[in-house]
Amino acid sequence: MKMRKHVSMLIATVLVATVALAGCGGGREAATDSAESTPVAESSTEDTKTPEADTQEAAVGFEEGATIGVSLPWLGTQNWKEAEEMFKTQLEAEGFNVIVQAADNKVPQQQQQIESMIQNGAKVIVVGPVDGSQLGAVLEEAEAAGIVVIGYDRLLENTTGVDGVVQFGSIRTGELQGQALLDGLAAQKGEGPYNIELFGGGPADPNAPNFFKGAMSVLQPKIDDGTLVVVSGQTDFTQCATLDWDNAKAQSRMDSLLSGFYSDKEIDGVLSPNDGIARAIITASEQAGQSIPVVSGLDAENESVEWIWAGKQYSTVAKPTDVLVGKTVEIIKTLQAGGRMPETDVTVNNGKKDVDIYELAPVVVTKENAKEAFANDPDRLALLK
Numbered sequence: 001m002k003m004r005k006h007v008s009m010l011i012a013t014v015l016v017a018t019v020a021l022a023g024c025g026g027g028r029e030a031a032t033d034s035a036e037s038t039p040v041a042e043s044s045t046e047d048t049k050t051p052e053a054d055t056q057e058a059a060v061g062f063e064e065g066a067t068i069g070v071s072l073p074w075l076g077t078q079n080w081k082e083a084e085e086m087f088k089t090q091l092e093a094e095g096f097n098v099i100v101q102a103a104d105n106k107v108p109q110q111q112q113q114i115e116s117m118i119q120n121g122a123k124v125i126v127v128g129p130v131d132g133s134q135l136g137a138v139l140e141e142a143e144a145a146g147i148v149v150i151g152y153d154r155l156l157e158n159t160t161g162v163d164g165v166v167q168f169g170s171i172r173t174g175e176l177q178g179q180a181l182l183d184g185l186a187a188q189k190g191e192g193p194y195n196i197e198l199f200g201g202g203p204a205d206p207n208a209p210n211f212f213k214g215a216m217s218v219l220q221p222k223i224d225d226g227t228l229v230v231v232s233g234q235t236d237f238t239q240c241a242t243l244d245w246d247n248a249k250a251q252s253r254m255d256s257l258l259s260g261f262y263s264d265k266e267i268d269g270v271l272s273p274n275d276g277i278a279r280a281i282i283t284a285s286e287q288a289g290q291s292i293p294v295v296s297g298l299d300a301e302n303e304s305v306e307w308i309w310a311g312k313q314y315s316t317v318a319k320p321t322d323v324l325v326g327k328t329v330e331i332i333k334t335l336q337a338g339g340r341m342p343e344t345d346v347t348v349n350n351g352k353k354d355v356d357i358y359e360l361a362p363v364v365v366t367k368e369n370a371k372e373a374f375a376n377d378p379d380r381l382a383l384l385k
């Protein structure tokens, strides 16, 4: 899985609009206010130490060649495999000693891996949690040891042991998915009303309810006015979630929905939270003799990019891993040089503190804009043929 540095320049330009990146000296206030909200001093402008340095934050820099830990939840989707490789390559290129581990979707395994990163003297630990709320104690141990903890792609909940999170807007991602479903139905399935079903991601992942919430903010009014009919009646996140983001579980739920509710009906569309689940939904539909419904997705996985180009999957949402890893590495370099976590204009309360979010903008991709969206991504562009 080769990714190139320049991969997502086009998408990166879109990001600029919504991200308060390092180097913006504007000092924008956090969107939500909080008395105990931490950090925030400039990063790349070298304004060295702020007088009232946050005691919880290591702002004094560390040696080149220091150990950086990266703890990923699993390698079950393309984005995490890309992250594993890119963190290794990019951090090693910066001269760091890098420990990258993935936890196979198991909380205790991830706790142990982070524990051993602490014991190995990591200066920064980057964490994409299996379960956003189950790492509180070990992250607070890292905090007590003066280690900077950066959440990656997913929020770290219920802990003070987090210094910031780098991610693509999760509510925004869901909005794009919901809108793509509506657009695809109008483009491909004639006049409504449309029969649809809803799928969510893994309930332990803090992104999953947000993706669903964002999508429902677009879809619910259309359900209410009768344009969309959820034939099964299953519209709560808990009914629609897919344990562990497991494609096989999504496929068997889709099989049951089709046999239980669609023996005499066409299914027109399905909200899918990512590409793996989208392909499972499409496969189940084909096997049930349905014509292919309009299905949303996420991650711009290679196989789904091909399916979109072939007209089999309607849409995906690109959240380029190289951009997310690049932003994280940029923050780590700032910290190494003695700077502090850069300022953000978005914070989210994680149950214990307001966490700074370095939020990037996801981009919806359909067959119509695929060439343009991947113009600077030669690997994905090569799939469009």
Ligand code: BGC
Residues within 6 Å of the ligand: 076, 077, 079, 080, 153, 154, 201, 205, 207, 208, 245, 274, 275, 298, 299
């Ligand atoms: C990520 C998605 C990914 C999913 C399952 C989510 O937290 O944002 O990119 O598809 O996890 O791995």
